[in-house]
Structure formats: structure tokens, C-alpha cells
Amino acid sequence: MWRRRTLGLLFICIFVFILLLVRLMQIQLFKTEAFSKHNVNLLEESVKQRTQELVIDNGRGNFLDRNGEPLTHKKATVLVLFPFLKKTDWDVEKVADITGISQEALEASVESAKKPFAYGKPDPVELTSFQMNQINALKIPGVFAVEKKFERTEVPAEQLLGLTGENAKELKKRYPDKELSEKTLIGVSGLEESFDEFLLPEGKSKLVYHVDGGGAPLFGINVKYVDPANPFYPVNIRTTIDKTVQQKAEELVDHYQIKKGGLVLLDIEDNSVLALVSRPVMNKKDPYNGAGIVNQMLKQQIMGSVFKTVTAAAAIENNLDNPNVLFNCSQKINGKPERKYDYGMLNFTDSFARSCNRTFGELAKDLQKTDSNMLEQFASKLSLTGSVGWQGDIYHTSDFKQLPDEDKGRVFVSDEARKDANFAAMSGIGQHEVRGTPLSVANMMATIARGGQKEMVRTVSKIEYKNGTTMVDFPKKDLKGDTISPYTAMKLQKLLREVVVNPNGTGRWFKNLPYEAAGKSGTAETGKFADGKQLHNKWFAGYFPYNQPKYALVTVNLDVPDNEGGVNLLFADMVKMLYEVNH
Template sequence: MKKKRVLFLSIILLSTLFGLIGRLMQVQLVQTESFSQHKINLIESSVEQRTQQIVIDEGRGAFLDRAGNPITFDEENVVVLFPFLNKIEWPSATVASILGMNEADIKRDLLGAKEPVVLKGSQDLTQSQMDRVNALEVQGVFAVKKKVKKSVIPAAQLIGVTGENTTLFHERYPDRVKGANHPVGVSGLQGIFDEWLIAEEQAKLVYHVDATGGPLFGADVKYIASANPFYPLNVKTTIDSRAQQALEEVADTYEMKKGGLLLLDIESNEIVASVSRPKMKEGEPFGEGATDYMRKALIPGSVFKTVIAAASLEEGLVDESRMFDCNRDIRGGEAQKPHGSINIKDSLAASCNRTFADLANELTEKDPDLIETYADKLGLTGDVSWKGDVFHYKDFSQLKLEQSRIFASDAAKGDRNEIAMTGIGQNEVRVTPIGMANMMATIARGGKAYEVSAVSTVEYQNGADMVNFPKREGGEGISPFTAMKMQQYLRGVVNSPLGTAPYLQEAAYEVAGKTGTAQTGSYRGETIKANELYNKWFAGYFPFRDPKYALVAVNMDVLVDEGGIYPIFKDSVDALYRLDQE
């Protein structure tokens, strides 16, 4: 009996011992960088317990504008002070003298600090000041270049935001444990290009301290960063920072609350500027300002008549000899704004609803899918962003636009009233401002359609290209003859006696385009006509004779007598003209 008890206890002790050994192996050998379901990096955690450190660069790749300048961060020359300076004698007066600061202010910034601090007022030091501070060789005082996220990021909604999300990090990158707390892209280009941008390792200053927080003398500060000189990668966008700033200022001048401006380079079909309102607020990256309305599918109103006109010309349903009764509305009643009997050219200039309601029905009778076909051909609908096979990505898309639509269902294509409303850009029609600008660029180029791009290259740290995104053909486009006619018609919107946009004749460049006032079905307050909200559009291109830019402006959810779109568009054209003259 006694032997059995000894054997039993021995087995328990040995089992416990082996369990402890196994646990120790798990902690020290097997799961050192990915412990437990929380994926804890034990090595980094142990280092953090016995060091004071400050991150100089989070290590994530940057977004650059088309000139190669960073648009997501600034680089500042700063002085970093470590907390243990409070416990030792150090030449604070000398440091203050070099920096041109008050010694008392420096000590006040450091007092009570538990982590390394960036000395207030030390930003933008000269290189000479940095060299003199570092020449003192004071342990705990370092002048360094620190990357700081910009408080206001150009094209903020297009660029997107990042966030620290350990769960999301491991879902995307199960094989990358080290640095699991690094930011990941959660929206916009930050999310789309996240795998290229993800940090290899943070750059930081690390100083070993004892249990009381004092320095371990003999252990100098360490600069820890990725040893790979080619990473992290940078994403070079097509954004022109000067044009972006100019359009941001226009949106601010007119206090645009919802909507924005989208500018395309006609030759390259690249996004030059993208402004979305409401603004993204600092500290509220997922608030109402997070929505990129330039990629949202919106009600276009009469701008959509451009599709009906182009399709009708291309299909031979109309020429300039055919007249339309524009004294009548789409249902045969008296028109609110009668224009008499006019042809297709004047109908587009005057935005006659009856003409385009009739033509939409004729197109649908010929082929129920014809309107949708031409919206695709013009580059208005469908996936108009740059897409292709890149490394292991199949059909990689740069922009991921919200899906556009023309009809809500096939049944709607058999209802003449619904078709009529579709022909004037109402009912279920939803298109993106990017698609709208792309359609204008297609017409301005003579009918050739291309995909829209926002990124030109992904670059190594040394500036060499890793991935290029060359210009790619888009939809089928339209014939040069139809494109030429549409160019004339769109110019007539501005300079014709019947045109709806004579205000734009005063713009610095000759403008061609189309207006749109879309009923949204929403109201501000009581549901009465005076409170009805509209999306006001102007989509066009310029200069008319030598097209360079396609621009869309949309002011959303405004009353009929507010939020005028013509001054917004004109001031944008004028601002770009001034930039071109510099």
C-alpha cells in the first residue's frame, strides 16, 4: 500500500515537473513572439519592462504626392529627453542656451514624466543646433528627426485611415507576429495598399534602466530600426498637392457641407485632386467625415442626359434636324420651363426633360440594356478604377468604388414612366463623381475610354520602382464623330443662348460640361416643396480647345435657392488656371 502511494505521488510530481518544463519551453523557445491567443510578443514585452523608449518612426510606408513629397507625415527636428534626467545632474543650462529656450521651461516639461518626451518648442531645429546638442553626449538628451503624422492630410478620405487592431492584423498577416501592434489600413488607399505599407519594424530610441527608472550606466542609447534598406515601401499617388490645396480652399470658401470636387488629368486619366466634405476631423477618423463622397454612388440628375444624348447619336436615333416639343414635360403636360420646338443640341443646352425622356424610351425599345451599355462605354459606370493582376492579387483594383446602377431591376425597363425618369437622371440612377469625371474625360479625348488611377507606383525606400501602374484602356468608348458632336453640345451648355450655365463664360478657361439638379427625396424639416433637398452638379472639362482637366463639382443636400454650383466650379477653374500660369 505504501509503495503504491509513493508511486502515485511520484507520478504526480513528475507530471507537474514535465508540465512546468513544457510551459517554460513554450514561453522561452516555442512561442516567444506569439504567446497565447492574444499573440503577445514576450521578447518585446520583456524589453519594455526594463527600458524607456520613444518611437521615432512607426515604420509604416508613406503616401507621396506626384512630385514625390510625403503627404501623410511631416519630418521634424526635435529634442528627446528621457525621464531619468530628473534623478541626475545634467547640463540643462547648456542645452537651453543651444536651443534658445528657458532652462526652467525645459525642466518643467520633464518634471513628472514617466516616458521619454519631445521637448516642447524644439520642433524645426537647425541641423547646426542638432549637431551641437548631440556633441554634448549627454545620456538621455538626443536631437533626432521624428516623423509626425500631419494634422491635416490632403485628400484625407481618398488616402484613408489606419488603426491599431491586433485581431485584424493577425487575420490579414497570420505569419507576421513581430510588431503586431503596428497600425493597419482600415479605409481608402491605406486599406487597399496595406500589404505594401505594413511596417517591418518601428524605429525607436531605447535606453535600459534599473528598477527605479535610473540609467544603467555603460548601456548607451540604442537606435532600433529595420535593417532592410529597401523597406518600408512608399506609395506614390497621382495627387498634385498644389491643385489639391487650391480645391480644398474653394470648398472651404463656399462652406460646402456635403459633396466635393474631383479633378482628373485627361491625358493620363489620373486623379489630380479629390476633395470630399464633410471634412475628416482630427481625433474622429470614423466620424461623418470618413465618407469619401467622390467614390459614393449618388443621384446625378440632368448630368445623366449626357449618356442619353451620346447613345442616341451613336445608335442613329437622332440628328440635329429632328425637333422635340420642349413645351411639354415628360408626361405630356405643360413644361415648367417651356423652350418651344428645339433639336438635340439645344435640348442638352437647355436641359429639356421631354427630349431625353423620349429618347430613353426609344433606346430601351431598341434594346432594354442599351442605356446601361453606353453608361459603361463612356466610363461612367462599372469598375472604372485601374485594375489588373499585381503579384498574387487577381484583378487588383486601386479605388473600390461603390457600385453604380441605372435601373433597380429588369422589370423597370418595361415601364415607360420609369424609363423616362431614368433618362433625366432620376429614379434609381446612381453614379459616382469619379465615374462622372471619367465620362467627361472620355468625351474630351475624342471617345477613348481609360481606367482611372490614383497611384502611379509603389517605390522602395531608395526611390526605385517596385510596381508600376501604367495607363490602361477602359470601356469601349464611343466613335470620334459622336464624341465631336458631344463636345459641341457640352460647350453649348455654357455659351448657347439657351444654355443653363452662362455664368461659366467668365471662367479663366473655356469650359464645356453639363449641369444637374437632382431631387433626393429628402427634406430639411417639414415635408414641403420649399424644404426639398437637391444634389447640385456640374461636370465638365477645360480648356475646351485643348482639354487638360475633367472636373466634377457636387453640392449635396442643399435647398433649391442655396449651394449654387456655378461659382464653385468657376473658382476651381480659375484657381487651376493661376497654378498653370506659375
């Protein structure tokens, strides 16, 4: 009996020992970099307990502008000091002579330090390459001059580029097969999110030294440089943004106190975003409180008379633009007398230049009698409906979208509205259910300027490996679907120029700009009120120079009273700024 009990106890002990052994093997051998459901990197955590480190580069990929200038970060050569210096006799006087920092300031900063740091608060003191070589030539343990990556506090085109953050649950959902630390940064909005898979870090670059429990050097004062040593990663995302133009555009938007709205500037030749500004400004400390994280340039808005460009295109291709036919612009769209905008009898061209609602309401009704889908067909031909951002198959990803959060435009919501003559009239002037994004409106202007050729809009031109070679290219691509004829495009170009050169045109303010401009204004009732006042969306969309189109520009101010918030001055100053940049 006692022998069976002894054997049973022995088996239990052996079984427990095997379990412990398996657990130990799991910890020490198999799951060292992704232990437990939290994917804890045991090697990193073990090292952290007996080391102090300064991260030089977090390893996540970077965003560059079209000229290779960093957008989300900057690299600066800084003086790095380790806290164990307080326990050694180091040549602080020579370091002070080279850097220009006082000896007392250097000693005080080291004395108060508990971990390695880049000297200077809140902004580290930047050193020249000559100073860096001099510092490192001293070979003082714990004193280094290195190029360190810093995240920018103010990022240009912030809503377009997006944010990163730690989210263990989302990380596991996105990358179930990857062994990543829970603290890995992932993109949570904008291009940071859409390009997240390419931006994931291979590892950090850092300076490390070993310490005992009291923070004293454990194995002497040798500092190690740890680097993933991968010549290909992290990658750089080469955007189409021009950093200089973007920063000037943001200054102008803020100068004109646009609280909600912004602008989109496209390069017509390669149909890419040169600048994109969205307001309100993002609050990085609490981005989801308020509308700051929303990119208003990718959200559908009521566009008002800008949509008359679509109605005009449909009228031209259906021979409804006879210059001898006059429209009664002393009447509103519903036939009642027009008190505020009493223009008298106008032909098609003058109606467009002066933005007569009556004319385009009547034309929309005539078009609807021919085909109830006519306005939608031409909105599609001019790229106002559907997505316009670049999408396609790349690398190992099918149907990749640079702008997955982009809204699609629309003309009608219901078939009932589509077949109603009064709703058709309201839609013909860009009211009722008509919606479009500022990005798609800019693309419409670029399409017209190119003679009717509609293309996808690029915000990124390529992904580059760390060594500068190309990983993925994003070539120019046509948008699928029917297009307007070259003849219609030519007629629209003349109409948009007439808006500016006509003495009574709604864009006459732009007649004497350094670049000849063409475009269309828009003022749309939003249905919202503030202090008893009807609020409006105010637009001007156009392109320039007129004869050799280079830029398409949309400026928009959302939810402002009728007597406030015009965008003409903003549009004009953008044209002047671009002229100055180019000359």
C-alpha cells in the same frame, strides 16, 4: 505498496517537470514574439519593463503625393530629452544657446518628465540641420537632435487615404500566418485598408535606455538607437494626388459651405486623381459616428441632367440628332405645360445646351423602342456603370483593387422598368433609378475629352521601397468593354462646349474663365425633404482647356434646397486656381 506509491509520485513529478520545461521552452525559445492567442511579443514586453523609449518611426509605410511630398505624416528634426537628466549635471546652458529655448524652460520640462520626449507642446520645436549637428556634437548623454516622424492632425484627402487603428481580431483574420503584435496598426478604411499588406511595419525605430524600478539608469546613461535596419522597409505609397492642389480644393469646398458632397479632379493624360474632396469632414475621435468616414465621391448618387450626356451619345449613334427636328420645350416630360422652364421649340443642340427635359425624355423613348438596353449600353461605353478604379494583378496579389469600396453605377434596377416607356423617359434625364458616382462622372468627361478612349482611374502610381526603388508599378490601363466612336466623342465635345458658349446655356457662367471649359449641369430631385422643401443634388461636370484637354472636374452638392447650394462658383474657382498654379 509504498514503493509503487513512491514511483507513481515520482512519475507525476517528472511529468509536471516536463510540462513546466516545455512551457518554459515555449516562452523562452519558440513563442517569444507571438505568445498565446493574443500574439504577445514577450521580448518586447520584457524590454518594456526595464526600459524607457521614444519611438522615432512606428515602421508603418507612408503615403506620398505625386511629387514625393508626405501626405499622412511629416518628418521634423526635434530636440529629444531623457528624464534621467534631472539626476545629472548636464550642460543645459549650451543646449539653450543653440536651440534658442530658455534654460529655465529646458530644466522645467526635464524635471516634470517621466519618459523621453521631444521638446515642445503641443507641437515640438523644429530645429535646423545646423542646430542638429551642433547639439549632437556636444555628446551630452540623454540629449539628442533627431529626425522624428509625426502623424499629421489634418490629413489632405482624408476619406481617400483612410484611417488606421488597432483591431486584434481583424489583424488575426487578415494575416493568420504572420506573427504580429496585437497592437499593430492596420488600415480600416480607404487606401490605408486596400494597401494594408504592403504597409505593415517590420519594426519600430526608437531611442532606448535601461532603468531600474525607480526610473534611474540601470547600466549607466548610455542611450541606444534601435532600428530594423532594413533598407527596403517601410515602403512609400506614391499616390497621384497633388498636395498643393488638394489643399486648395479643400479650402474652396469649405469656403462654399458644402456640407455633403465635394469634388473630383482628374488628370486626363494619365487618368489619375489629382484632388478628391469629400464632405462631411471626418471626425477622427469618433469616425463611425456620422457620415464623415464615407467617401461620397465613390458612392452612387442621383445625377439628374448630367446623364443627358449618355442619352445624347446614344441619340448621335442612332441618327436621332437631326438639327432640323424641333422639340416642344414648352412642355414637361409628361406633356403638361412647362411654367418654369418654358423654352419653346428647340433643336437637339439647343436642347442640350439649355437642358430641356422634354427633348431627352422623347429621345429616350425612341431609343427604348429600338433596344430596351440602349441607355445601359451607352452608360457602359461612357464608363458610368461598373467600377472605374484601377484593378489588376500585382506582385503576389490577383485582381488587386485600389478602390474596393467604390460603388457601381446603374441605369435600371428591374426589367419591368427597362421596358416601360415612361420609366425610360425619366431615366433619359437622369432620374428614376439612374445612379452614378462622382468619380465615374469625372471619368466619363475624361473619356469624351480623349475622343472616346476609356481608362481605369488611378489613385496610386507605384509602391516604392524605402531606398526609392520601385516595388510595384500601376500602369495606365484601358477599361474593358465597348466604347463610343471618335465621331460621337467629337459631337459630344461640341455639345458640352455649347453648354458654355450658348447665351442661354446652363454653363454660360463659365464663358470667360482663363481656361475654355466644356461641361454639363445637373439638378436632380432626391426624394428627400427638409422643412417642407424638396432637396436636390446639384452638379457641374466638365473638362478644360477645351482644345487641349488637361483636367476633368466634377463638383457636386448633395441634398440641398432648390434655391441654395449651387456649384457653379466652386467649379469656376477651381478652374481659376489651376490656371494660377500652372502660370
